[in-house]
Amino acid sequence: MAPIADPHFVERVRASFARQHAMHLIQATLPVVEQGRTEIHLPHWQGVEQQHGFVHGGVVGMIADSAAGYAAMTTVPANASVLTVEFKMNLMAPADGEKLIARGEVVRAGRTLIVTQAQVFAVKDGKETLCALMQQTIMVMHGKGEK
Numbered sequence: 410m411a412p413i414a415d416p417h418f419v420e421r422v423r424a425s426f427a428r429q430h431a432m433h434l435i436q437a438t439l440p441v442v443e444q445g446r447t448e449i450h451l452p453h454w455q456g457v458e459q460q461h462g463f464v465h466g467g468v469v470g471m472i473a474d475s476a477a478g479y480a481a482m483t484t485v486p487a488n489a490s491v492l493t494v495e496f497k498m499n500l501m502a503p504a505d506g507e508k509l510i511a512r513g514e515v516v517r518a519g520r521t522l523i524v525t526q527a528q529v530f531a532v533k534d535g536k537e538t539l540c541a542l543m544q545q546t547i548m549v550m551h552g553k554g555e556k
Contacts, residue, residue, distance in 0.1 A: 476513030
């Protein structure tokens, strides 16, 4: 992994997550922030379900996008922000469990573009089942902070 661009990346990522109202809306949390890696946890509750009782694919996409995006954010300088420009997601199994865990990871960090991936697991009775796999491209916006 490259040298740490911002020694305060954990605090910066957590502050950004706290400002992301969509994550609060769906009751997601960010328990893991490491260089090049984050995790978002989501409890399974009625407000995120689709008609079959599984967590909706759009919600699965939300947590995958944010987990991988925040993994990318851990690698950029303090005066930069990140923005998703593309992702491709495969839904591989129903998002059925007590909670979901989205694990985002940096695959390659460039100056302008960062390639990431996320795996989303449904946790049921302590067993993790891979339910989604995402690959993402992130744009680094140098000199542009968040609102």
